[in-house]
Amino acid sequence: MAGLTSAIPGIMWLSAHKNTLFVLSGVLMVFSTALWWQQRGAPCPLDPIKAAACSRLRRINIWLLSGAWFAYVCGLFFAYLWVIIFY
Numbered sequence: 001m002a003g004l005t006s007a008i009p010g011i012m013w014l015s016a017h018k019n020t021l022f023v024l025s026g027v028l029m030v031f032s033t034a035l036w037w038q039q040r041g042a043p044c045p046l047d048p049i050k051a052a053a054c055s056r057l058r059r060i061n062i063w064l065l066s067g068a069w070f071a072y073v074c075g076l077f078f079a080y081l082w083v084i085i086f087y
Contacts, residue, residue, distance in 0.1 A: 018079055029072055036065055 005011055014021060044054035 022076065022079065025072065029068060033065060033069075036061065 040058075044051040044058075
């Protein structure tokens with residue numbers, strides 16, 4: 001732990017402010033998901049190259065958003081729920 005805190009000095013600040021960080025990141029994730037949901041049916045351009053890029057980026061976006069939610073829920077579980085369930 002001493003090596004980790006000396007290599008990454010800001011990690012202690014993150015640990016001390018985890019409540020604020022989880023709430024803020026949760027709000028930003030909900031906002032991002034709402035924007036994705038609103039634009040999920042928007043048409044792609046007619047140009048075939050741009051349409052292919054649009055489709056590819058939409059698939060990448062859903063994978064990134066899903067991965068971000070998975071990481072958020074894992075962090076939420078281990079930061080808050082693990083202590084309640086197992087201690």
